Amino acid sequence: MxxxxxxxxxxxxxxxxxxxxxxxxxxxxxxxxxxxxxxxxxxxxxxxxxxxxxxxxxxxxxxxxxxxxxxxxxxxxxxxxxxxxxxxxxxxxxxxxxxxxxxxxxxxxxxxxxxxxxxxxxxxxxxxxxxxxxxxxxxxxxxxxxxxxxxxxxxxKVLADVGLLGFPNAGKSTLIRAVSAATPKVADYPFTTLQPHLGVVRIGADQSFVIADIPGLIEGAADGAGLGIQFLKHVARTRLLLHVVDIAPLDGVTDPIAEIRAIEKELKGYDPKLLKRPRWLVFNKADLLAPEERDKAAKAIVRKLRWKHPWYLVSAIAREGTWPLCLDIQRFFDEQRREAGEAAR
CATH class of the missing domain: 2.70.210.12 (GTP1/OBG domain)
Structure with missing residues (x-):
């Protein structure tokens, strides 16, 4: 449909x-x-x-x-x-x-x-x-x-707990496939995702959350470039944003830090409140780097960004590191609910 x-x-x-x-x-x-x-x-x-x-x-x-x-x-x-x-x-x-x-x-x-x-x-x-x-x-x-x-x-505006952000081909669709039953299109060219996809991630019998795969953004999305402006509104309801980054771009020229800054600029241009929403970095495609290089590359990016929020190193296609990420997301939501319950008393 x-x-x-x-x-x-x-x-x-x-x-x-x-x-x-x-x-x-x-x-x-x-x-x-x-x-x-x-x-x-x-x-x-x-x-x-x-x-x-x-x-x-x-x-x-x-x-x-x-x-x-x-x-x-x-x-x-x-x-x-x-x-x-x-x-x-x-x-x-x-x-x-x-x-x-x-x-x-x-x-x-x-x-x-x-x-x-x-x-x-x-x-x-x-x-x-x-x-x-x-x-x-x-x-x-x-x-x-x-x-x-x-x-x-x-x-x-799709109702999801977690929204995936990132440039085209960052591996967002592969990640949602790895952690849920959703089956978005996956290919080795940009803009394979043309519409949001929702997946339910089940941690336990009474523990689950909904994750949304949002079409990839490009520079100028907030001004109407590409597909981004059409779907940026769908992240407005999410409680947590996962910023998916290709840690090993095949062209060897693309700068992950520049891409992260570009996405932040588009979020600010669309709605400055989105930048204040909890946002975690997820470095994807770790399988393309040697084991001794993965952690070193991720830490170098985190250090240059002066990133003070959680970050993760995963390989969505190999399903490495995805389960610890899901467990931490569930703990994050459980803590939010607990704090909301205490505030209501």
């Missing part, structure tokens, strides 16, 4: 039904009086988060959604039936924006969460409401109110 993470839709809530002008006419009741009923309320339009969906591709085919109109009121003080709601299923992680005001209406982050995006109109009043001591036979009823109409922008 094609991955689509943005869509524009138009939603129309139902109009309210009109009130009724009616009079009670029965053989032995000469002064029956007004008995026109109220119109029914128009249906609402809701968005419903569904964990069974992972893309907005369906909205490429259907863009207009309408709720049902309320029925008109009837005689004998019978109110019209309310219009049926229209419930639209969207993936968990969908952000809803009103295009007219550029205002965020809501953020659907959990399965089953509902968001009202268009309110149905109220039904009109029947003439039974307008009877007075002076006007005993009113011929007045009010029409139903119109329902809301909106153009909405839907943005899908």
């Amino acid at each position: 094609k991955f689509v993470d943005e869509a524009i839709i138009h939603v129309y809530a139902g109009n309210g039904g009109n009130g009724c002008v009616g009079f009670r006419r029965e053989k032995f009741i000469p002064f029956g009086g007004p008995d026109g009923g109220d119109g029914g309320a128009g249906g609402n339009v809701w968005l419903l988060a569904d964990e069974g969906l992972n893309t907005l591709v369906d909205f490429r085919h259907q863009r207009v959604f309408r709720a049902q109109r309320g029925e008109n009121g009837m005689g004998r003080q019978m109110a019209g039936k309310a219009g049926a709601d229209n419930v639209i299923r969207v993936p968990v992680g969908t952000v809803v924006i009103n295009t007219a005001t550029d205002e965020e209406i809501g953020d659907l982050t959990s399965h089953g969460q509902r968001l009202l995006v268009a309110q149905g109109g109220q039904g009109g009043q029947g003439n039974m409401h307008f009877k007075t001591s002076v006007n005993r036979a009113p011929r007045k009823a009010t029409p139903g109110h119109p329902g809301d109409e909106r153009e909405l922008k839907l943005e899908l």
